[in-house]
Amino acid sequence: MKKDDKKKLWGKKLLLILMLIILFFSLCVLIYSYHNKQTLEYNLISGPILNPLMGFAPWATVKESKQPHTLVYADLTWRDFEPLEGFYDFESFEKKQQLERWRTEGKRVVFRFIADKPGDNVHMDIPDWLYKKINGSGDHYDNKYGKGFSPDYSNLLFISYHEKAVKALGDRYAQDDLFAYIELGSLGHWGEWHLKFDSGIRQMPPEDIRDLYVMHYVGSFPNTHLLMRRPFSIAEQLNLGLYNDMTADFDATKKWLDWIENGGECSQTHEMNALSPMPNGWLKAPIGGEQAGSMSFEEIYDTYLDQTIQLLEDSHATFIGPGSPYKLESGGPLQDGIDQVLATIGYRLYIKQVQIPLWVHFGKNIKIRLNFGNNGVAPMYYNWPCVIYLCDENGNVLINYQLEMDLRKVIPGELYNFIFVMPVDKLENGKYSIGIALIDPMTGQPAVKFAMENTRQDLIQELGSFEISRFHN
Structure with a gap:
């Protein structure tokens, strides 16, 4: 075999090896992402709810x-x-x-x-x-x-x-x-x-x-x-x-x-x-x-x-x-x-489903996927601030983020999907929970009860938890 042919053969082998390595790591990422994703659903409540504007x-x-x-x-x-x-x-x-x-x-x-x-x-x-x-x-x-x-x-x-x-x-x-x-x-x-x-x-x-x-x-x-x-x-x-x-x-x-x-x-x-x-x-x-x-x-x-x-x-x-x-x-x-x-009468807002990771080993952000629903007969007609809360494992609020979403679009009979990318690069290893609330502009406080079961009394709706366990600190 000629020298040039050997070089071409080795080049093809190296390319194949590189492609296999990329494929291997891609599969690892896919498998990791699949097993690291938790889909959370919630129990809805019936009966009257005392909520603003209705x-x-x-x-x-x-x-x-x-x-x-x-x-x-x-x-x-x-x-x-x-x-x-x-x-x-x-x-x-x-x-x-x-x-x-x-x-x-x-x-x-x-x-x-x-x-x-x-x-x-x-x-x-x-x-x-x-x-x-x-x-x-x-x-x-x-x-x-x-x-x-x-x-x-x-x-x-x-x-x-x-x-x-x-x-x-x-x-x-x-x-x-x-x-x-x-x-x-x-x-x-x-x-x-x-x-x-x-x-x-x-x-x-x-x-x-x-x-x-x-x-x-x-x-x-x-x-x-x-x-x-x-x-x-x-x-x-x-x-x-x-x-x-x-x-x-x-x-x-x-x-x-x-x-x-x-x-x-x-x-x-x-x-x-x-x-x-x-x-x-x-x-x-x-x-x-x-x-x-x-x-x-x-x-x-x-x-x-x-x-x-x-x-x-x-x-x-x-x-x-x-x-x-x-x-x-x-x-x-x-x-x-x-x-x-x-x-x-009025709106009955709820969250049908949330997807968040189970754990975080690397990366600067996590994605939170939310599916909002409304089983009332009307929308909420004012776009009050919707806020995501990051809490420690005891439920204490560490930081909050206002979502760039329009509550008025959460109408009866349809789901409203929203993805929020939350930074986690400055968080230490440990367990964290996520909550959500709708804020009354007049008081600056959570004011709307979701039509869902909730253990908190402050109108911050619990959504789920995840753990940060980085491979290196």
């Missing part, structure tokens, strides 16, 4: 609620808010509605601004000075809803003062997230965007005028979820939420759901297609409302309980209030039905 929302004025809640409902008439032109009486409103108490307790507010609230006595819910400015443009009424004054919502001067009032509210309350949801509000009886015009009251204004009022709120509360009583076209265009103040009433709720599914005519103004289909609107914005005053607690939470739950599921409801069972004693005969309703 559930019952009793009146903010109550001294005590017999049922647990994390939301309160506060409304404010224009007359009370601006008794003198340009003077906004925040102090009286906040004192009456106990806003400092609710902030301290970590609760959020469902808010509605009202210009017409039917009552037993002759009265107006707009300020006297504004009534004079618009030359009394509007209608005094006395009908089956009660007595009051319905202003002319098309009056341009009225609209301009409304914009100023809502801006003042935004300047005060849009700076933090105490106001979680704002129900529009402003137009119609109780701010519900309807009028009893068959009693001699002029009709609701047309769409172009109504939209001006919506934009006042959009401009003043850009980061707060706004909800409308009906799926008006602007609600669909701007991804606004909706509320149903006839919750649990079968006929009224079915009609409301039909509007959401198919859109249609606005009966208040006879405008065709003023209501837009929003069947998937709940994926982006919340659904709320209060229980129907036409039904008794016994009917809602006992006699027609299955119907109530089905309507709430179909609505994808997140909260119920102010009409809610807050006066019913805990543990009473209707408690089981109340608990079932509370367990139905």
